[in-house]
Amino acid sequence: MSDSGGPDVTQELRLPWDEDPDDLYEHAPCGYLTTLPDGTVVKVNQTFLTWTGYQRADLVGHRRFRDLLSSGGQIYYETHYAPLLRIQNEVHELAFDVVCADGRTLPTLVNSMLARGPEGEPRAIRTMVFDATERRGYEKELLFARKRAEDSERRIQVLQQVVADLAAAPTEAEVAEAVLRAPEPAFGAVSSSIYLVDAERDTIVAVSSTDPATGDGDDMPRSSPRAVARVAERGDLHVVGSLTEAKEHFPDLVDSMRRSGRNTVVLLPLTTGPADDQLGAQTLGVLAFSFTGERRLSDHELRVVRLLGQHAGQALDRARLYDDLRRREGWATFLAETTRSLDELHRLLARARRLVDAMVPEIAVWASVRLSVGPDGVLEEAGTAAPDGDQLADALARVTASGRPLFPAPGEAPGCVVLPLTARGRVLGTLSLRMAPDRRGVAGEQHFLTELADRAGLALENARLYEQERQIARTLQRSLLAGRLPSGDARFAVETYYQAGAQDLEVGGDWFDAFLITGDRLAVAVGDVVGRGIDAATTMGQLRSAIRALAGEGVGPARMLEGLDRFVDRVESARMATVAYAEVDLATCELTYACAGHLPPLVQEPAGSPEFLLDARSAALGSRAGDRRRTEHTRTLAAGSRLLLYTDGLIERRTRPIDKGFEVLAREFARRRDAPLQGLSAALADTLVGRDHADDVCLLCLTLGTEERMERSIGAERMQIALLRADLRAWLVSHGVGPETRDAVLLACSEAVANSIEHGYRDDPFGTIDVVATVTEDAVEVKVTDRGTWRGAVTDVARGRGLQLIRQSMDQVLFDRSDGTTVTMRRAREAE
Structure with missing residues (x-):
């Protein structure tokens, strides 16, 4: 009883047992979770564990609440739940599918509250989880009933x-x-x-x-x-x-x-x-x-x-x-784009291939262009296999003879279409197409294909004429360049290279020449005439002829250039041409040179770095400005020196200073100091210019004297063997080695280098091989050294055909594997 005499309400509401707060939490009719702000579970009640089948140790401290949700629930958690909770501090009745321990999903409704600290910082998230399975089923029943009503x-x-x-x-x-x-x-x-x-x-x-x-x-x-x-x-x-x-x-x-x-x-x-x-x-x-x-x-x-x-x-x-x-608009666009695409290429074969590429698979599944030019007439095929050969051959013959297209008959399935390629009233060849088997016939397609063939025929005819004119231009240019250069003299060797610019139909004015003034005096020259075209090419031929006429014993480079100045006064198109001209005394290896507005020659002696010859420079030919007197300079070169004359196309680029071009040329020339002379100029042009350059490139490389000791370093490529053989042959000839010994040494050296490439550098395409050859009065000795990994292959080579040829050719063969692999070969020499 209370003090007032009424009943004690507290006493009446007291349960006959004491409620344990922990038990109330653990076995509440809903799931409870407490997580950190990042979602990591730190507390969970038994109800949630019973529903989901997880163990408490699986969740607390190891899993985040979002990890327990389905894929869609995780996305909704990130995009809605978490932002709303941060903004509102609480969310109510959000539906999530919880993935249970056995993989099933539990439909739930979630209420969460974000608890914050004294400073307002997030501290924990308290979440209640309600089982919504029955509610979800009821909702499905309602939706199903509504669906039936709406059908x-x-x-x-x-x-x-x-x-x-x-x-x-x-x-x-x-x-x-x-x-x-x-x-x-x-x-x-x-x-x-x-x-x-x-x-x-x-x-x-x-x-x-x-x-x-x-x-x-x-x-x-x-x-x-x-x-x-x-x-x-x-x-x-x-x-x-x-x-x-x-x-x-x-x-x-x-x-x-x-x-x-x-x-x-x-x-x-x-x-x-x-x-x-x-x-x-x-x-x-x-x-x-x-x-x-x-x-x-x-x-x-x-x-x-x-x-x-x-x-x-x-x-x-x-x-x-x-x-x-729309189809006709597409055809018109295709015709315009194909015509423009063909015009981008100048070569006949390239245009034919591009035509086929344009047709397959956009228009046809197979296409072929056949022209009455070339070695076999068939320029390109693409796509699926061609139709029956006999039927196609018969169709091609009929179309070529009649000049009329051949289409499948009405009612037939789409098959092979053969169109004549005509231009200027002449049938050049045929365009064969195979349409897709399921392609439906469309009105106007035959007219479109006929017009396509007409345009393609004209484009291919223009390409054929272009190549014809290009061949005429190249033939003219070759005829104007120097003819047979002096060779067979052990005291020197000359190698030249010429690469026309990208404008295929325009011959250029770059040229080279080498000729003997007397039996002991050699003249070399490289020049460049201003402009391009037939006029520049004919002027180049006139200048080359004038130099041969003006050069003579006792004249020298300076007086020869002065004579050229007088010649240029009468040939206006030769004005401002540039020339690098040099004469070599083959007995003393004295070099006398002069440059008229041309780039300086580059010399590489056996010892030291490459050097540009910057003396004896003067203005271009016929220049009316400044001092027109010509000077010359003389210096003695060591045996084995190399002299490079070149035109501006080798080093000048719009994208870099010319000094950088000189630097690159000197570096690449020095890197090839020990390379064979044959192919040296072409290799320089490939490295510095490439194959797609707008200007002509002209090089002349001269090797003077006979090296007492031949040293070469070549890349581990089989194509280098032929260049090495040519260089070694010339060196042996210059030392008077007889043909029998010479052929034996060449064979043995080639086999040894081939073995180094195949066995030493089979996994290293960037390896190098050093070749050193010496000649004494009694014998020729050649050492071939590589630093590759033979993996015991020397034994295999010893049993193979390569070493048998080497042993049969040479008198003595030794292997040294202390530092890489060195093969030393000796052969007694006979007098030539």
């Missing part, structure tokens, strides 16, 4: 949407797809197929179907007795309501109906007007859809079906006009 309304909406889609569909394929999908949602059909009439090929084509049994092989002639063809011919709606009716009127449907268990088939013609419109109605296709069991369509449904056929037919008619317009 009837949806049918009308589907038809309205189909009409809207047909109005918006611009292409025939989109119209067909919209019509194909209508029967299933609108009438409850289980499958539907659409067939379109191809008037060009006189066939009915199975375009698309939701029935896997209907495919590409279901095409048929328009005259076929099959149900689809008969409906397309009559233009009337047919509903086959049973197998008995199918046997009586459309026997071809019986097997498919019996096999699929579909006893009702609707055949709807897609017409451009009402069926009784005898003047304007045209059937463009047939829509076939079927039902499981016998389905009776009401009169209202039949009217809707007929209306669908008319709307679809009108949409198809409009779409075909649109497709035709």
Whole structure:
């Protein structure tokens, strides 16, 4: 009792047992979780563990709340739950699917509250989780009931949407797809197929179907007795309501109906007007859809079906006009782009290949260009395998003889099309195409292909004329360059290289020359005439001839250039030409040179770095400005020195200073100091210029005297062996080594280098091989050294044919593997 005499309410509400707060938390009717702000679980009650099947140790400190959610729940957690919780400090009744320990999902509703510290910083998140399984089931039942109620309304909406889609569909394929999908949602059909009439090929084509049994092989002639063809011919709606009716009127449907268990088939013609419109109605296709069991369509449904056929037919008619317009625009674009693309290339073979690449696969699956030029006439083929060889050969012969295109006959499947390539009234060759097997004939395609062949024929004829003119220009240029250069003298060797610029039809004015003034005096020259074209080339030939005429014993470079100045006064086109000219006394190795406005020669002596010869420089030929007196300079070179004369195309670039060009040239020339002379100039041009350069490149490399000791370093490439052999042969000849010893040394050295490439550097294409050759009065010794890893292959080589040839050729062969592999070979010499 209370002090007032009334009942003690607290005493009356007290339970007969004491409630344990921990037990209330653990076994509450909802799940409780406490997580850190990052979602890491730090506390969870037993209810949540029981629902999900997790152990407490699996979650606390190891998992985040978001990790327990489904993939969609994790995304919703990041995009909605977490931002709302940070902003509002609490969220209520958010639906999540929790992934249980056994992989099943538990529908839940989640309430969370964010607890913050004294400074407002997030400290923990307290979350309540409610089991929403029964609620989810109830919601599903409600949705299912609503869906059934909406089905009837949806049918009308589907038809309205189909009409809207047909109005918006611009292409025939989109119209067909919209019509194909209508029967299933609108009438409850289980499958539907659409067939379109191809008037060009006189066939009915199975375009698309939701029935896997209907495919590409279901095409048929328009005259076929099959149900689809008969409906397309009559233009009337047919509903086959049973197998008995199918046997009586459309026997071809019986097997498919019996096999699929579909006893009702609707055949709807897609017409451009009402069926009784005898003047304007045209059937463009047939829509076939079927039902499981016998389905009776009401009169209202039949009217809707007929209306669908008319709307679809009108949409198809409009779409075909649109497709035709778009196709013709595409053809016009293709013709313009292909013509422009062919004009970008100058070579005949390149244009033919690009034409084939443009055709396949955009126009055809296979294409071939055959011209009456070239070694075999066949320039390119691409795509799938060609048609039957005999048939194609016969078609090619007929088209070439008649000059008229050959297309498949009407009603035939798309096959090989052969078009004549004509230009200026002459048949150059043929363009053969193979269209895709499922390609439908389209109006205007033959006219498009004919115009394409006409444009391609003109482009190929222009390329042929271009190559013809290019060959004439190159022949002219070669005829104006120096003829046979002096050779066979052991005291010197000359190698030259010429590369025309990218403007193939324009001959240039770069030139080189080398000739003997006397038996002991050699002259070398490299020059550059201003401009390009025939005038520059003929001027170059005149200058080269003038130098040979002016050079003579006792004249020297300075007086020769002064004579050229007087010559240029009478030849205006030679004015401002540049020349680097040098004379070499072969007995003393004295070099006397002069440069008239030309780039300085580069000399590389056996010892030391490359050096540009900067003395004896003066203005270009015929220059009216400044001092016109010419000077010359003389210096003695050591035996084995190399002199390089070149034109500006080798080093001048718009993208860098000329000093950088000189630096690169000197570095690359020094790097090849021990390389064979043969191929040296071409290698320099490839490195410094490449093959696509707008300016001409002209080089002349002169090697003076005989090296007492030949030292070469070559890359581990088989193509280097031939260059080394030529260099070694010349060196042996200069030392008077007889032919028998010379041939033996060349064979043994080649075999040793080949073994080093194959065995020492099989896994290292960037390796180098050092070759050192010495000659004494009694013998020739050659050492071939590599630093590769032979992996015991020396033993294999010893048993092989390579070492047998070396031993048969040489008197002594030694292997040293202390530092890489060195093969030392000696051979006694005989007097030449």
